[in-house]
Amino acid sequence: MDLFDHLLLLSVFLVLLWLFLRRRRCPTLPLGPCPLPLLGTLHKLNLFRVHESFIQLAVQYGNVYTLWMGSKPVVVLNGFHAVREALTSEAFLGRPYVSSMYRLIGDKGILMSNGKTWKQQRKFGLVALRSLGLGKKSMEQKIRQEVDYLHEVIARVEGKPFDPSTVIQNAVSNVIVSVVFGQRMDLQEALFLTLMESIHSMMHFQGSAWGRLYDAFTGLMHLLPGPHKRAFTLADNLKRYIGTQIQEHRHSQSLDSEPTDFIDWYLSQLDKTNADPESTFNEDSMLQAVMDLFFAGSETVATTLRWALLYMVTNPGVQERVQEELDDVVGCSAPPHYEDRERLPYTSAVVHETQRYSNIVTGGAMRLSTRETSVQGHHIPKGTMVLPCLSSVLFDPEQWDTPDRFNPGHFLDQEGNFHKREAFLPFSSGPRGCLGEQMARVELFVFFSSLLQRFTFTLPPGVTEPNMDYVLGATLTPHPFQICAVPR
Numbered sequence: 001m002d003l004f005d006h007l008l009l010l011s012v013f014l015v016l017l018w019l020f021l022r023r024r025r026c027p028t029l030p031l032g033p034c035p036l037p038l039l040g041t042l043h044k045l046n047l048f049r050v051h052e053s054f055i056q057l058a059v060q061y062g063n064v065y066t067l068w069m070g071s072k073p074v075v076v077l078n079g080f081h082a083v084r085e086a087l088t089s090e091a092f093l094g095r096p097y098v099s100s101m102y103r104l105i106g107d108k109g110i111l112m113s114n115g116k117t118w119k120q121q122r123k124f125g126l127v128a129l130r131s132l133g134l135g136k137k138s139m140e141q142k143i144r145q146e147v148d149y150l151h152e153v154i155a156r157v158e159g160k161p162f163d164p165s166t167v168i169q170n171a172v173s174n175v176i177v178s179v180v181f182g183q184r185m186d187l188q189e190a191l192f193l194t195l196m197e198s199i200h201s202m203m204h205f206q207g208s209a210w211g212r213l214y215d216a217f218t219g220l221m222h223l224l225p226g227p228h229k230r231a232f233t234l235a236d237n238l239k240r241y242i243g244t245q246i247q248e249h250r251h252s253q254s255l256d257s258e259p260t261d262f263i264d265w266y267l268s269q270l271d272k273t274n275a276d277p278e279s280t281f282n283e284d285s286m287l288q289a290v291m292d293l294f295f296a297g298s299e300t301v302a303t304t305l306r307w308a309l310l311y312m313v314t315n316p317g318v319q320e321r322v323q324e325e326l327d328d329v330v331g332c333s334a335p336p337h338y339e340d341r342e343r344l345p346y347t348s349a350v351v352h353e354t355q356r357y358s359n360i361v362t363g364g365a366m367r368l369s370t371r372e373t374s375v376q377g378h379h380i381p382k383g384t385m386v387l388p389c390l391s392s393v394l395f396d397p398e399q400w401d402t403p404d405r406f407n408p409g410h411f412l413d414q415e416g417n418f419h420k421r422e423a424f425l426p427f428s429s430g431p432r433g434c435l436g437e438q439m440a441r442v443e444l445f446v447f448f449s450s451l452l453q454r455f456t457f458t459l460p461p462g463v464t465e466p467n468m469d470y471v472l473g474a475t476l477t478p479h480p481f482q483i484c485a486v487p488r
């Protein structure tokens with residue numbers, strides 16, 4: 001045997017020893033593909049289509065299996081039953097530490113916090129949003145205002161081809177702006193455009209391969225140049241701007257009148273809890289809660305609406321049916337309202353199917369087990385990262401007739417009435433499900449139905465097949481596309 005053979009033997013021995021020790025360290029985790037040193041099971045994943053890899057691996061390893069992100073185990077849950085079991089359990093209410101999210105936003109707000117901080121911030125977030133009109137007409141008025149501006153911008157294009165992404169993104173983000181800051185911003189204002197660019201870049205970095213590299217090799221990445229540096233600078237600028245808004249609100253705060261925006265609500269909460277040493281309310285957590293709302297609440301709704309328009313131009317028969325229903329039920333003089341949805345079952349079904357089929361949150365958000373527990377009979381130790389894969393529910397062949405085809409019929413019964421589906425989980429569910437679900441539902445319905453009431457969307461002349469594939473970021477977004485909006 002020469003030196004090379006000895007080295008080869010030694011390497012094989014070390015890898016086997018490593019695998020043996022790893023297995024001994026975590027003997028109780030569900031089985032999964034065999035991890036490699038340093039890489040873990042990264043080689044088993046297509047990093048550009050991760051959620052598809054999760055579903056494929058389930059065929060081999062079952063609906064509950066373990067992957068390794070470097071040296072850290074992640075238990076992946078697939079299919080409606082496993083995912084629902086986890087989401088409804090109190091044992092999975094934690095969030096793991098994710099260094100990119102910690103650097104971008106922090107863990108004192110709602111999205112990434114844990115324990116008492118999360119409980120207090122989430123409860124407060126829900127109460128504040130409800131008090132600001134969530135589920136009431138006043139929130140819908142804020143949305144309607146942005147819908148009207150969006151109509152104006154689109155009408156100015158006069159049916160010529162245009163990319164609707166930015167105008168939709170700006171309109172949706174301005175809803176959050178007015179909820180948080182108390183007034184909308186001018187869509188053309190340089191400051192507004194800079195804020196939008198910051199949110200977009202943060203989201204894009206977080207969901208990209210750079211984000212995963214930063215999470216895996218944080219110390220090293222700190223020293224290297226790359227898109228992470230730009231994302232962090234933009235996040236810091238956004239935080240600075242929110243900080244100035246907080247100061248301005250503080251100066252104009254009136255203790256006699258009812259708070260009118262999220263920051264006002266938070267300031268009055270600070271005043272109430274100042275003397276409580278157990279309180280988790282402070283200026284840092286306020287800033288981070290505001291960042292959470294921007295991060296989680298603008299791109300998600302805007303991306304879903306972009307997919308909705310793409311599905312309409314590629315399924316003109318569906319678009320026609322929605323417009324017929326709108327014409328019959330609402331007419332063309334008054335705009336559709338959220339409360340009309342019960343009389344608009346086909347339109348509702350199309351909005352739901354858009355959310356299912358576009359699957360924008362893909363794998364879903366990572367959770368952490370806060371105690372020893374089990375899912376579908378598989379033991380999960382305390383402190384384990386768990387990914388309830390939402391795609392695997394939205395495309396579960398046991399739950400949907402044609403999971404891989406856009407089919408509004410999934411949400412209609414034989415008589416054409418709207419049919420609720422348990423496996424419709426784009427917002428996740430349970431006590432740690434999406435905080436903004438109600439607001440997002442109103443936004444999606446009102447934006448979508450109003451756009452279709454006013455315009456017919458078509459592909460530009462000469463284009464027959466738009467690119468329907470997705471780009472993986474923090475959400476699954478469509479590739480840039482052009483459409484025509486013909487006034488009706």
Ligand code: HEM
Nearest residue numbers: 110111296297300301361365427428432433434435436440
């Ligand atoms: C189409 C739109 C949206 C989708 C598909 C969506 C989806 C989700 C999902 C899947 C989660 C993870 C929940 C989990 O851990 O299981 C989440 C969390 C969250 N979402 Fe949304 N969301 C949307 C819109 C919004 C809006 C408009 C807001 C804000 C007004 C918002 C605020 C949040 C917050 C704060 C969390 C963190 C909740 C927590 O950790 O307790 N989301 N969302």
